[in-house]
Amino acid sequence: MAVTDPALLDLETAGWGADHAHDPTAVRDDDGTYWLFSTDAYADGPVRGGVQVRRSTDLVTWTFHGWALPDVPTAAASWAGAVGLWAPEVARVGDEWRMYWSASSFGSRTSAIGLAVAPHPAGPWTDRGLVVTSTHDGIREGVSPHGDGPPNAIDANLVVDGERHWLVYGSFFGGLHALELDPATGLALAQGPGVLLARRPAAVEGAIEGPYVLPRPGGGWAMLASWDSLFDTYHVRAGVADSPTGPYVDRLGRDLRDDAGTDAGTPVLTGHRLPGGPGLRGPGHAAVLTEADRQYLVHHVRDADRPTHHRVQVRLLAWTHDAWPVVSLLPWAGTDHERTPATAWPDDPAVLRGAWDVLDLSADPRAVQPTTSSTLEVTDVVAHGSGRFAWRWGDGARAEAVVMPGLDPVRAHPTWTFGAVDDRGRVVAGVRHAAAGPTP
Structure with a gap:
């Protein structure tokens, strides 16, 4: 079913724009249109399930386009009892667009990541099944008890390293992991959880989630992830590694897998208030959109004075001379205002x-x-x-x-x-x- 089907537009979404976009990721199609995918979230109450979709020509003004799927796929609803889909990840693999979505409920790690495929970001999207699952109380072999049990199968990120594909995922509880995928199908090559990348102490409920791994200029990899509570203290930190599967260390060389209380990770984006402007609270769940001449950090943020309201923001992401990621304090304003290429x-x-x-x-x-x-x-x-x-x-x-x-x-x-x-x-x-x- 195409996302433009009027039957799917069962809320007054025309005026949403960038509002109500949580855990966003953006891609660009061959015609230059940007497509934003985000969690089924609505600040003022319940919302139907199926992954929200928006489109834009400039990464500034967003038009609500509908939902990618008609609802939560049957297998995911049965496994996790989810009423909506969270944290989609969309990437192009050959001629196919792949969307990894998450199904869960707040505070539970009985969760699932599934895969849908389409010929175009606008759809139609076809469910290909579940990729990795987790249970709330189950213990999986190889997972450290320091991370408070098994990982939570949500917050997917597809990482392509030559011929090998990895699903990087995880949220709270058992930390962040990388699970190898079959490049041909996009499904897991083996049962999870995969390789441990990062974790935090059980004392803070392992509060790390939303990983995004991308190549560093000159070689190696960087992982961005969100620390703490999405409601107010969310912020983005980074670590770097030689391989997509780690080990990741921060600017001081601290291992992101160390949950002994060091609180590793180097800040990339935090809450802030510029003079005369609104306070921005809890920026996080960041993805990166890469184009030929620039990269953008795509994330959600909350208003300091209205913390239940969330929206998408886009910022320039750049790399220092020694290949460490930094981002602009100013939201992206479009090429009409920011025409200066990086070379200038x-x-x-x-x-x-x-x-x-x-x-x-x-x-x-x-x-x-x-x-x-x-x-x-x-x-x-x-x-x-x-x-x-x-x-x-x-x-x-x-x-x-x-x-x-x-x-x-x-x-x-x-x-x-x-x-x-x-x-x-x-x-x-x-x-x-x-x-x-x-x-x-």
Whole structure:
């Protein structure tokens, strides 16, 4: 059944736009249209099941398109008792589009990840069956008891490493895992759970989920995942590895599988408030959309003053000279406002002068932190080109950074924004004031 069938539009969805999009992922079809897939969620009450679909021409304005599936597939409903589908992952494999969806209920790990396929992101989508399942009380061989039991089979991410395909998945409880798939069918080659990638202590219910693994420039892999509670303290952290199956370590070399209380993981995006703007709470469940000349972080966020309301946001994602991911503090405003290609991002350290709104993401990543207006007290600046710099902070820490263009939505002008990660594991981001100098 096509997602445009009017019978599926049983709520007043025309005005939703970016609202009510939770756990989003985006793809681009051959005609240049963007398609957004997200959890069956609605801030004001129940909503029908089947994976929400939206479309856009610019990654800024979204039009609700319907649901990918007519409801929760029978096998998933029987296994998990789910009334909606969560956290879809959509990727193209050859001429086929594959959508991995999750079926569960809140607080339970009796869950399932299934697969649907289509010739186009608009559908029609055909159910291909369950890929991996989990039970709430079952214990699986090889899973550490430190992670509080078996993994939770939700939050899928398809990772392609040459001829090998992996399903990276997991949420709370037993940690994040990678399970090998059959590239021809998209189904699992063996019973789960697979290889352990990350976990957190049982004392925090193993609060890590929504993994997304992607290649690093120059080789290796990075994994983004969400820490803590999706309702208020959600935020995105990262680790890097030589292989999609790990081991992943953070900027300080801490293993993300270590659940002994080190709270490993280097912040990428946290709650924040820019001067004059709305507070953004709990950004998370991030995916990455890759195009020829740029990459975007696609995630949901909540309003600090209306924490039950959620919507999709898109931001530029860039890589430091030593291949660490950083993201813009400013939401993507579309190519009409941000035409500067990465090859023309600044290489003159003069761009760092003047006043900036600065945020230390590491100071309290679980909070909605305000920025501080200041100058950048940096020395020993080295320009690597295409917006990439290295410098030393006033306390002696050595940082790698990227300066990228953005549109300040409060001051309504183009400007520069930066993300920097240093050798002490600290992540700092900023937005330059208009009067600080030339704009993109």
